[in-house]
Amino acid sequence: MDLTTNTRRALSRRDILSMEPEAALDAILNAPRPGALVRSFSEQDLYLLIQEIGHADALELLSLASFPQWAYILDIEAWDRDRLSMRSLTRWLDLLMTANPSRLVEWFLADQTELIEFYMFRNMAVFVRQHDQDPSDFGEGLFTIDDTFYIDIREDPGLEDGEEQQLRYGFLSRFLERLAEHDYGTYHRTMLEFSTFIPAEFEEEAYRLRNVRLAEKGFLPFEEAVSVYQPLKAGDLKAGGRKTMVTESDADADLPASIFPAMAMGADTTFTRALQAIRGEDVLEQLQSEFAGLSNQIIAADNIAVRTREGLRDIVKKACGYISIGLESLMPLEDRKAVNAMAALIKTYPLSRLFRVGYGKALSLKWRAQQWQKTAWFEKKRLPISFWDEEWMGVIGGLLLERPLYFDNYKSGVIYREFASLADIRSARTSLEAVIALDDLLGRMDLPVVKNRFITYKRLLLTLWARRWLGLSQELSPIEPDRFKVFFTALWTPGGDRRIVNAMKDHFLQWLAEKSGMEAADIADALGPVMADLFQSIEAEYGAVDEKDLDPRLIDFFWVQRRSGSRNVNINKENGNAHI
Numbered sequence: 001m002d003l004t005t006n007t008r009r010a011l012s013r014r015d016i017l018s019m020e021p022e023a024a025l026d027a028i029l030n031a032p033r034p035g036a037l038v039r040s041f042s043e044q045d046l047y048l049l050i051q052e053i054g055h056a057d058a059l060e061l062l063s064l065a066s067f068p069q070w071a072y073i074l075d076i077e078a079w080d081r082d083r084l085s086m087r088s089l090t091r092w093l094d095l096l097m098t099a100n101p102s103r104l105v106e107w108f109l110a111d112q113t114e115l116i117e118f119y120m121f122r123n124m125a126v127f128v129r130q131h132d133q134d135p136s137d138f139g140e141g142l143f144t145i146d147d148t149f150y151i152d153i154r155e156d157p158g159l160e161d162g163e164e165q166q167l168r169y170g171f172l173s174r175f176l177e178r179l180a181e182h183d184y185g186t187y188h189r190t191m192l193e194f195s196t197f198i199p200a201e202f203e204e205e206a207y208r209l210r211n212v213r214l215a216e217k218g219f220l221p222f223e224e225a226v227s228v229y230q231p232l233k234a235g236d237l238k239a240g241g242r243k244t245m246v247t248e249s250d251a252d253a254d255l256p257a258s259i260f261p262a263m264a265m266g267a268d269t270t271f272t273r274a275l276q277a278i279r280g281e282d283v284l285e286q287l288q289s290e291f292a293g294l295s296n297q298i299i300a301a302d303n304i305a306v307r308t309r310e311g312l313r314d315i316v317k318k319a320c321g322y323i324s325i326g327l328e329s330l331m332p333l334e335d336r337k338a339v340n341a342m343a344a345l346i347k348t349y350p351l352s353r354l355f356r357v358g359y360g361k362a363l364s365l366k367w368r369a370q371q372w373q374k375t376a377w378f379e380k381k382r383l384p385i386s387f388w389d390e391e392w393m394g395v396i397g398g399l400l401l402e403r404p405l406y407f408d409n410y411k412s413g414v415i416y417r418e419f420a421s422l423a424d425i426r427s428a429r430t431s432l433e434a435v436i437a438l439d440d441l442l443g444r445m446d447l448p449v450v451k452n453r454f455i456t457y458k459r460l461l462l463t464l465w466a467r468r469w470l471g472l473s474q475e476l477s478p479i480e481p482d483r484f485k486v487f488f489t490a491l492w493t494p495g496g497d498r499r500i501v502n503a504m505k506d507h508f509l510q511w512l513a514e515k516s517g518m519e520a521a522d523i524a525d526a527l528g529p530v531m532a533d534l535f536q537s538i539e540a541e542y543g544a545v546d547e548k549d550l551d552p553r554l555i556d557f558f559w560v561q562r563r564s565g566s567r568n569v570n571i572n573k574e575n576g577n578a579h580i
Contacts, residue, residue: 013041014259021052029060038064043072044217044258044292051307055095062099067107070096074115075210076305082207086122086156087164093119094171101174105182108175114202116175117190121197124172125152128191143173145180149191217258218296225300229403231360232353234330243290243350245283257289260309264316269420270324274342283347294351295319321420323351325358328422362404362419365428369399372436377443381450388435389456395431437526444516448476455559458534463559465511469504478561485547491538498543500535 016024016037031037038046038061046069050058062070078089096104108116127138127150135142135150142150153169180187211221219225265272278284295315299306306312327342345354373379378387385393394407398416405416406424419425438457450460455476464474466487472479479487492498509531513520524531538557552560 012037013045013256014263017045017049017259017263021049021054022057024049025053025057025061035064039066039069040256041069042256042258042292043069044296045260047073047076048260048307048309048312052309059095059099062096063103067111070107071111071213075214079207079210084118084203084206086119086168089119090164090168090171093175094167097171097174097178101178102182104175105178108179109183109186114197115206117194117197118199118202118206120172120190120194121199123156123168124154126150126191126195127152145177145187146184149188151176214296214300218293219300220297222300222303225297228294228297228301228352228355229359229363230356231363232356233360234326234357237330237349237353237357240350240353242348245286245347257285258292259288260312261292261295261316261319262288264309264313265320266317269320270327270342271320271346274327274339274346277339277343278347287346287351290351291319294355297352317420318418319351319355321418321424322355322358322362325361325419325422325425326354326356327358329357329361330354358419361422361425362406362428365425365432366399366401366404368429369396369432372432372439373400376436377439383450384453386454387450387456387460389458392431392435395428396435399428399432434527434530438530441512441516441518441523441527444518445512446515448474450476452476458537458557459559461512462534462538462557465508466558468511469507476559478559480561481550481552484552484555484558484560485550488542488550489547492543498539500539505531505535 016027019027028034028037041049046061046065050061050073053061074089074092077092078084080088093104096107127142129135129138129144129148129150135144135147138150138152142152144150151172153172155165156168176187179190211219215221215224265275267273275284275287278287295312298315298319302315304311306315327345330345331338331341385396387393388396391407391409394409394415398405398407401416404419406419406428408414408417419428442457447460447464460476463479464476466479466484467474469490470479470483470487472483491500491504493501509520509523512518512523516523541557542555550560552562
C-alpha cells in the first residue's frame, strides 16, 4: 500500500493521472460516466491535467468540470499579484465559453455575477437608444442584440496583439448573446446596472475570497507561506503539540485530496520509505492531503507558478528531502534505519514542522558560511570565491544563496539541487569546515600578495611549495619549465605505478608549519583529509605524464612559465633542494 491508495474511485483517478496526457483524456472520455469522473478529480489535479493536455484539446474536460473546478482555474490563472489580469481572464473565460456556453451563463447567474460585471465594466461601454434616436449618433463600431442597448467594446491599449483584441471582442459578443437568449430580463438588468459598478471594492473583496479558497489548499499568502522556511530545532518539535489523525468515518469523501504530489514522490528517500510502513487507508489519505497542502505552501513561499507535473515534481523533491532530513536528525544514529519509528513520527507531528526541522539544518550551514565570510582571510584579501577552486567554490556558493542549495556538480544532471538527506548536510558541512580551516591556515602564513585573479588555493600553495623546494624566492611568480621538471621528477616513486613519495608529502607539511608558525601535527589533524585529497588529485592528474611530455599550458595545479630558455640545474642531494 502506498500514499495514493484509497477507494476504488481514487485508485481509478491515480491510474488515469499516471497515463500520458492524450491517453488520460481518452480514458476519461471513454469512461461510463465521464462527467462524474472529471468532477471527482481534485481541483489541482484537474488543472495540471488540462495544462498538460493543452487548452484546445481539453475543452471537453472543461465542459464537464464543476463550477468549483472552474473557479480554481481562474484563481490560479486570472490574477497578477493582487490585481485581475484582463489578458488571462479573457483567455480563460473564452475557453469556458467555447467549452460550454450554457453552463458559463449558469455560472454567471449562480456565482460569478460580480466577476462578469467587473469584466464588462473594464472592457465596454453601453449606450441606451431612445425610441426616436438614430443609432448613428453613437458612432461606428458598436453592436446591438435588441436594438436598445448599443455596446462599444473599447480597445485596450495594453493589448498590442490584434488577435487578443479580437478574442476579447468575440467573447463579450458571444456571452451577451447567450445571456440574452437565456434570460432577457437578466440581460436587461445587467446592461442597466453594470455601469454603476464599483471595481475597486469588488477587486479587493474578490482577492480576499480568492486567498481564502487557495489557503484551504495550502496556497497561503506569501507573507504567511514563508513561515515554512522558519527553522525549527529538533528539541522544539514537541512544543507545538501533536496532530490528530481522523478515522475513515470522519473523512470528507466529497473533498478529494490532490494525487499528483503523492505520485511525484520518489521511492528512495527516508520519508517515502517510512511511508511504506504505514497502514490504514484513512491515515494515508490524510497524509496525502497534508503533503499536498505542504507542497502548495512551498509553491506559495517560493512565489512560483506550477503548471506541469515536472514543475510540481521539483517542489515534491524539496518537500521529501527536508522532511527526510528532519526525520533522520530526530533519530539516534543507531536507529536511523528504523522505518517504523520514523513512520510514528510522521503520524505524530505535522509534516510542515518536520520540514522545518530539516530545513533548519541547511540554514545553519548558511549562517555558518556567512559568519565565517565576514572575517575570512580570502575576503580581507579581496579574492574572488573562485579562489577556492571549482568544488569548494560550488559548495560555498550554494550555501550563500538566499535559500541554500546543495552543490551536486551535475552528478544528478544539475549543478545545484535541494538538500535531500542528512548525508548531504554532512558532506556540505565537511567541505565548509575544511575551507574554514584552510583559510585560517592561510591567514597565519606570510604569503605574498595575490594579484592574479585566476590563482586558486591549490595553485597558490603548490607553486610556493615548489619554489621553496627548488630554493627560489617566496614571491608568487611562475616557475621556469626546466626548473619545474626537476621538482616534478623528485615527486614520484620509481616504477610504472607512480605515487608521490612520502618525503615530499612530509616536506610540504613542514613547509606549511614553517610558514604558519603552527605545529605540523596540528595542521595534519585539522587538514589531513584536505592534504590527502590534494596529493591524490596530483597523482590522478599527472601520475601518467612523463617529464619530457610536460606542457606548461596544461599544468593547472602549479604555475609554470609558458616559455623559458634552457638553464643548468643541479640538485643538492643532502637537503633535497635544487640550486641553480
